Amino acid sequence: MMSNDFLSQEELDALLRQIDTLTDMEKDMIGEVGNIILGAGATALSNILGRKVDISTPTVEVKPLSELRNELSGEKVCVVIHFEGAVSGINALVLEKLVAAEIADIMMGGMGAVQSEELDELKLSALGEAMNQMMGSAATSLSDMIKRPVNITPPQVEVLDFSKPDVQFPPVGALDEKVAKVNFTMEIEGLEPAKFFLAMPIPFVKKLYDMIFTPVKEEKPAPAPSAPTKPTQAATVTQIPKKEEKSAVAARPVQFEDFGKTQTTPSTQELVLDERLQLLFDIPLNVTVELGRTKLTLKEVMELGVGSLIELDKLTGEPVDIYVNNKLIARGEVVVIDENFGVRITEIVSPKERFYSLK
Incomplete structure (x- = not known):
């Protein structure tokens, strides 16, 4: 370290690299977390589609958002998920249009064998509901894992054409910032396996890491006050039961043996209650x-x-x-x-x- 306790440029660069990237333990953690929460999401999606859905163990990469943006080409379906609660941040789930069209077709009563990848408003709405159920289950699973409340807002589903140079990637960070790219393979019964990924901001991952490895502190009850030592304080304490005793005596205007007596005049409280009713x-x-x-x-x-029967x-x-x-x-x-x-x-x-x- 340099004189006057200032950090050198090399030390600053090293600190910035630690903030802007993930350690091997953090990568393993986010891979395991992704495996658990997306597993819960796969179960929810399976219930919606009525088909078996499997999601593979993910792999994790760390790269600048600009590099990730340049790797994409053609039209993709982007699902923007905003996590709120104990851990907050915007994640982006990116999948192929064909997979999105197949899921939407099954939700609308089809078999998933689509002839076209086009997604109209109705299909996007059906896909949005599927993603809402899937990521909602993932958020619930994440909340159970960290023992703190985590919620999501309704996911925003849109089709982005990455062949256009001016297309804006979902707001998971600035283009020069690094993100964690968590890669998955999804297999829906009767359909070909499909790849998708989840883009997570580095601060989001680090916050999640801290929450998982930092146990929730249970609030201990405040210690009982010590017994007073001064004679005047002791005298004050002994007067409290006497006050309560007097209050208890004053609060006994009704005797049980008088319960059967006919009251000639209703009490004011009964009159007010009757009027309100x-x-x-x-x-x-x-x-x-x-x-x-x-x-x-x-x-x-x-x-x-017409003619359908509902049991x-x-x-x-x-x-x-x-x-x-x-x-x-x-x-x-x-x-x-x-x-x-x-x-x-x-x-x-x-x-x-x-x-x-x-x-």
Whole structure:
């Protein structure tokens, strides 16, 4: 080190290289993290598509964003993911148009054998929903890993033509800054394997590394105050139970043996409560009778037509659920009243069950 505690140019360059790049441990960490969170994303995508989806163990490269930009050619689909919470930053997922078109086709009821790579607004919307579910599961998995909340905003999906010199790469950093390029191979059942990558800013990776290897500190309860030593303080403390005792005595105007006596004059509190309730009596409430529920994939919904049958989760003869403003309050049986459907209440939901049904 030079005199006056100033760093030399060589030392400054070495520090900057450490900030602008990743160590081998950080590369291994981001590869393992990518493997875990994208594995969760693959499971979510598999549930959406109704097909088995596998994602390979990733490889990690560190390079300037300008170099990464120059490696790309033609039209690519870019998905911009904004992470928020304990670790925040913008990541960019880049995949081929053909893969995006195949995923969108399957979500819209097709088989994935597309004749054209063109993506209209409807297909981009379907792809955006798939990426939202996939990266949402990835964020949840990441949150479980670092024991801190991590969320994402709805991903932005767009088609970029990298053959144009003025095309702007998603804002994961300045062109002269380095990024981590995490390469994956995705295999969707019935389709050819496809490669894609996730571009992560270096600060995002380093922050994630620190969070993973820095355990969450549990807040310890504050130590109990030590017993007072001065006589005056002790006297003050001994007076507190006496005050509470007096307060308790003063707060007993009602005796249990007088409970059955007829009150000639209602209390002011009861009158106010009764008046407030009367103000609410004419408020309309929506009463809904639910016969049953089920879950369908987007593909199954797209295949619905006149005459289609939907199987519900209720058996024949089971009571229907009665909701008031979307809150379950009772159950009953369907009846016919003067050519109109009605419901006869057979059970009132207990307060405990009603509490657990709140959403």
